[in-house]
Structures are given as C-alpha cells and as structure tokens.
Amino acid sequence: MIDNTLEMVRAWHHAFGVPIADDAAIPAERAEMRLAILEEEVAELRAAVSAGNMVEVLDALCDIQYVLDGTFLEFGLHPVKAAGMAEVHASNMSKLGADGRPLLRADGKVLKGPNFRPPDLTRVLRGAK
Template identity: 45%
Template sequence: MLKVAAHPSCRVCKSGLVQAVPAQRRERQNPRTAVQDELPLGLPAYRRERQRRQAAPQRAAIGDLVLDFHRAFDLPRNAGPTLDVAPQIAALRLRLLAEEVGELREAVNAADLIAIADALADITYVVFGTAVTYGIDLEAVVREVHRSNMSKLDASGLPILRQDGKVLKSEAFVRPDINTVLALQRSLF
C-alpha cells in the first residue's frame, strides 16, 4: 500500500498519517456498508474494536442457555406452550423465584452491588427456567411486551409518569398480543 494523500483538502490525509488506497479504483464489496468501512486505512481504536465485536461469534440467547441447563440436569421442559406442568413443579418454580427476590431485597438493603447483580442474574435464570418448564419462548414474549410498552408514550412522544416514577399508559397504548406470540411460537427444541 502506498502512503499518499487520499483527499487533497483533508487535514488527516495531508498529515501523511494514513495509508490510502492505491490509485486504481476499487469496487465496493458490500453496497450496504459505508465507504469508510471498506477503506484499508489505519483505523482508530474505537473502529477496530467495533469491527472486532461485529466479527465475534453471536452469543447464545439466555433462553437457549437455560434450556441447556435443563437438558444437562434433566429438569422439566416442554417444546411448546403448555399448562401441563405438575403442581409440585409449579410450586417449586414459585418458591425459587421468591427465594431469589428475597436475595435481591437483602442485596439492595446491604447496598452490595455485586450481590445485586448476582441476584438479578439468578432471578433471570429462574424466570427463564420457568418459561422452559412451561414451553414458552420468553424472549419472543418480552419483545412483544416491549413493543407494547413503547406505545405508552403520549401523542407527543413523551412518557406519562406517576409521582413515584412508574410509567403510565397513554391513550396510544396497545396491549401486548401474547396469545398470538404463543400461537406462532416455534418449538423450543
């Protein structure tokens, strides 16, 4: 690669600190990327890091991780939405959740950030485990609830807040269609 000024009026190019593309014209490899993403220039650290993250393998979804746990320990799981869960298993799921919420309460009262993070992770794990037990794709349900929650903004795009900070529903609020999400859900395994 040649060290040449790529843009005559550009302060960075004039400085000679970049290595520009040789004079021949290059075809863009992907028309959806920005030109600067394809130029073989010395990239600033933040751009190198962004490209490294984009090239990294996708992380497994939380539901998939918890499903792996249920498989490994032969815990109850269902491939699709069902109420066919033994009463003692349903009661266990509720006790586990109450136990983890109690740990969160203790961590908050102790102002222990690490314990708060741990309790939140444990609550999430138990909630997703309960979803696996009932055969629910919880991530799909959460996306639908998020779509609905975003409709709580008023006509001006502003939130309506109760005095304690709780977000209230506006006239534009649209209920989540969880029934359809469950009806269209693919098998968990």
C-alpha cells in the same frame, strides 16, 4: 461461550435432567416450586438492595434471569419467548404520551399514554402451534 441466557439454561436443564416442555402448559407438579424459587430470588434481590451490596445485587439479578429462563423452558414457552418479548416491548413503547414523552407517576413509574395498546400475547401463543 453461549451468549444467550435461554440457551445457557437449556444446557443446564439437559445436564441436570430438569424438564423442558415441548408444548405450552403449566406443569402442575412443578409450577409451585418454580414460583417459590422466583420469589426467593426476588427476596434476595430486595435484601441485596437494602444492604447496598452490588455483588449480591448482580448475583440476585442473574439468578432471577436463570430461574425465569428455566420457567420458560419448563412451561414450554421457550419457542415464543422472543416473539412475546417483542410484543410486550411494542406495547410498552405505546405508553408514550400524546406529545411523545413519557407520563410518569410521582414515584417514577411509567404510566399508560392515550395511544397505549395491550400486548396481543394470544396471537403470539397461537403462532407457536
């Protein structure tokens, strides 16, 4: 069994003849379809949450991950997914407040602390070439 979602979706792309790009680029002929599918899946998640249906929540989350990984593949960003995620994670961890605690908005969203640094995804993309 494959335990990496990107590799699962890669196998699906191969089996169904769905494109996998070798180089990072936004495919004009398929980008809007990819965005529409992601939006459909997020709408399904919203409906499942509203209904309190955990089976449908799980289904929607898995579908979102599947479509998201497919978009990494079609946009040629699959070689830098791990490095991009690590860079975004490091950036997100820099949001802690000066006291090492999270700064929260009233609704619970984590805010940027004084030591926040944005992710350097340009560097990550340059490393892919």
